[in-house]
Amino acid sequence: MDIASQLAEVKARIAKAAIGAGDVAGQGRLIAVSKTKPTEMIADALQAGHRLFGENRVQEAIEKWPLLKQQYDDIELHLIGPLQSNKAKDAVKLFDVIQTIDRPKIAKVIAREMQAQGRNLALFVQVNIGEEPQKAGVLPDELSDFLQFCQHEQKLTISGLMCIPPVEEAPAPYFALLRKFAKEFEIPHLSMGMSNDFETAVQLGADYVRVGSAIFGARD
Ligand SMILES: *Cc1c(COP(=O)(O)O)cnc(C)c1O
Numbered sequence: 001m002d003i004a005s006q007l008a009e010v011k012a013r014i015a016k017a018a019i020g021a022g023d024v025a026g027q028g029r030l031i032a033v034s035k036t037k038p039t040e041m042i043a044d045a046l047q048a049g050h051r052l053f054g055e056n057r058v059q060e061a062i063e064k065w066p067l068l069k070q071q072y073d074d075i076e077l078h079l080i081g082p083l084q085s086n087k088a089k090d091a092v093k094l095f096d097v098i099q100t101i102d103r104p105k106i107a108k109v110i111a112r113e114m115q116a117q118g119r120n121l122a123l124f125v126q127v128n129i130g131e132e133p134q135k136a137g138v139l140p141d142e143l144s145d146f147l148q149f150c151q152h153e154q155k156l157t158i159s160g161l162m163c164i165p166p167v168e169e170a171p172a173p174y175f176a177l178l179r180k181f182a183k184e185f186e187i188p189h190l191s192m193g194m195s196n197d198f199e200t201a202v203q204l205g206a207d208y209v210r211v212g213s214a215i216f217g218a219r220d
Helices: 003-020 039-047 058-071 085-094 104-117 140-153 172-184 198-203
Strands: 029-033 052-055 076-079 097-101 122-127 158-163 189-191 208-211
Touching: 003 029, 003 039, 003 198, 039 058, 052 058, 058 076, 058 085, 085 104, 097 104, 097 158, 104 140, 122 140, 140 158, 140 172, 158 172, 172 189, 172 198, 189 208, 198 208
Parallel strands: 029 052, 029 208, 052 076, 076 097, 097 122, 122 158, 158 189
Antiparallel strands: none
């Protein structure tokens, strides 16, 4: 597994998709999703110059990242998985961006922790864009109220929207819908697109794509 060349290939595909999309496209910043993958593989990506990573479990990230963050001071680590409030303290301490703010309780706890630790993370709201019962995220109908709550009651800056469309459907309409919400609510960043659909996401305005298996190989 040559991580450096897989990274380069994914970056080239993002750049190409962005060109093809004209001025709609974001820059397509690549979040290398290293969940379940060992530190040695992450070290390969770091050595290749990559600094932007995503993990989806706080506990796993705590086991892998503190040392790497000491070695490289310009790493940007995104939490892209569900967050329980009893993990909020650890999450605020370790991550630079939390993409999965999706309910009032977690918004409250994160606001409190950031204040307590004097840390200012970038926060994205996860939208359950396909309205799937088993999936995390704010329902589209509730997005406006939830953003109001975060921004006005909790005084949080929400700088992005994130989604994972239904797996068995074509993603483009869902990406377009998330972009529409970002525009409507004046949220600058869009995190959408994974290994199977990141080019479509970039063409529809994603400026963060989250790519795991296309870089690090299939997960068990
Ligand atoms: C695992 C994961 C990804 C990356 O998935 P791949 O299909 O391996 O690229 C992206 N986003 C989230 C939220 C994930 O949990």
